[in-house]
Amino acid sequence: MLTILGSEPRGKQARFCDGLSRRNFLRVGGLAMGGLALPQILQAEQASGVAKGHKGIIMIFLPGGPPHQDMWDLKPDAPSEIRGEFNPIRTSVPGIEICELFPRLAGMMQKFVPIRSMVGCDGSHYAYQCLTGWRQRDRQPLGGYPCLGSVLSKVYGPVDPSVPACVGLAPKMGHMPWADNGVPGFLGVAHAPFTPNAEGKADMVLNGVSLDRLSDRKAVRTALDRFRRETDASGQMTGMDAFTEQAFGVLTSSKLAEALDIEKEDQKLRDRYGRGFNQLRDDGGPRLVDNFLIARRLISAGARCVSLAFSRWDWHGANFKQGREDMPLLDQGVTALVEDLEQRGMLDDVSVVVWGEFGRTPKINTSAGRDHWPQVSCALLAGGGMKTGQVIGATNRLGEHATDRPVHFQEVFATLYKNLGISVDHLTLRDLQGRPQFLIDQNAYRPMPELV
Numbered sequence: 001m002l003t004i005l006g007s008e009p010r011g012k013q014a015r016f017c018d019g020l021s022r023r024n025f026l027r028v029g030g031l032a033m034g035g036l037a038l039p040q041i042l043q044a045e046q047a048s049g050v051a052k053g054h055k056g057i058i059m060i061f062l063p064g065g066p067p068h069q070d071m072w073d074l075k076p077d078a079p080s081e082i083r084g085e086f087n088p089i090r091t092s093v094p095g096i097e098i099c100e101l102f103p104r105l106a107g108m109m110q111k112f113v114p115i116r117s118m119v120g121c122d123g124s125h126y127a128y129q130c131l132t133g134w135r136q137r138d139r140q141p142l143g144g145y146p147c148l149g150s151v152l153s154k155v156y157g158p159v160d161p162s163v164p165a166c167v168g169l170a171p172k173m174g175h176m177p178w179a180d181n182g183v184p185g186f187l188g189v190a191h192a193p194f195t196p197n198a199e200g201k202a203d204m205v206l207n208g209v210s211l212d213r214l215s216d217r218k219a220v221r222t223a224l225d226r227f228r229r230e231t232d233a234s235g236q237m238t239g240m241d242a243f244t245e246q247a248f249g250v251l252t253s254s255k256l257a258e259a260l261d262i263e264k265e266d267q268k269l270r271d272r273y274g275r276g277f278n279q280l281r282d283d284g285g286p287r288l289v290d291n292f293l294i295a296r297r298l299i300s301a302g303a304r305c306v307s308l309a310f311s312r313w314d315w316h317g318a319n320f321k322q323g324r325e326d327m328p329l330l331d332q333g334v335t336a337l338v339e340d341l342e343q344r345g346m347l348d349d350v351s352v353v354v355w356g357e358f359g360r361t362p363k364i365n366t367s368a369g370r371d372h373w374p375q376v377s378c379a380l381l382a383g384g385g386m387k388t389g390q391v392i393g394a395t396n397r398l399g400e401h402a403t404d405r406p407v408h409f410q411e412v413f414a415t416l417y418k419n420l421g422i423s424v425d426h427l428t429l430r431d432l433q434g435r436p437q438f439l440i441d442q443n444a445y446r447p448m449p450e451l452v
Helices: 038-042 103-107 128-132 148-156 200-204 211-230 240-252 255-260 267-273 290-301 319-343 409-419
Strands: 002-005 025-028 056-061 088-090 097-099 112-119 166-168 305-309 350-355 377-383 402-404 428-430 436-438
Touching (some): 056 128, 056 148, 112 402, 128 148, 148 409, 148 428, 255 290, 267 290, 319 350
Parallel strands (some): 056 305, 056 350, 166 305
Antiparallel strands (some): 002 025, 088 097, 112 377
């Protein structure tokens, strides 16, 4: 469905809150944008004095809380009810061992940084903290804090007018807080992540509407709006033409649609990434390994931030059975992504982060699962010009709490922002009340010196 010029109900006009009528224009059906017209979503302001280099980030969220002690922080000397069924294996970096279900990652450890001591978890089943760096219970400015991708949209704007700066690929899930693609917070809906779903991908083409006809519709729409623009005392319409041009750019360019179409990719590369499964995992998401490849294609096309959610990791039961199913897919997808970025000369400019909302209990329960454990969790970093080939932090013998170098979520965000050319010590963005807001609690956290 592509609506170029919408109709109005008989007998009355569709009105905004100011009482003035407007015609619906350039609405792309099937895209998860809250029913807003595309020019509104693409509306972006750019802060001055910031470099325009195309750096990017790919954020891989593991919904449900992955088991830290079964992935990158195994405890082989702990009692059996703690250590579980998996064995550690050596990696390409002497002294670093990880789970045997990650052999590809082990062979490329010089490209990665496991963090074993993530602290400050909110403890809730939400993606919010992994996308913003803030806990939901933290004191929030009016409108709330924006996700990292929305910050990049605000600060840098789009690289290419036909490709949104921020894209979220998380699919629908039974527990929708896991499917969060990020919020724009006080930056406003103009900087909300662009979130194409399965149906929406087909709607980013003109579907038989010729470019000439589209141009005619644009001319009609411009004429209809001229009086509104000339009499707008508030100035809210200022710059709308530029935003509409960007909407036209998305619709009249095949770049975004092609980036989302992995059928155009070389089959050998698709095999390297692996093939996942589309069915939902209970209340979680599907094992969409294809999204790892789509994320790289979107970054190549001009996106600055791509977030995705992979499978479901809330394993209160059958922890090891589910680990044997999901971990090899994650191993293959993440290593293929990093390898692909490196071969294209993009790895130093693109940061990759893999994490979940919290860790799992050290003690295995009676259902062979692990329960929620916000006291400590893990993360995996790569790219972005970081000093890789090291492990950061440690937990005690039972994996209960951090004993060496606790790492807060906001320290990771400070590091990611630095990789993207943003100084968390200096940059502020104004909230809905006009007050300058830092991106993190800059009185408490800084970029991680081990990585930068």
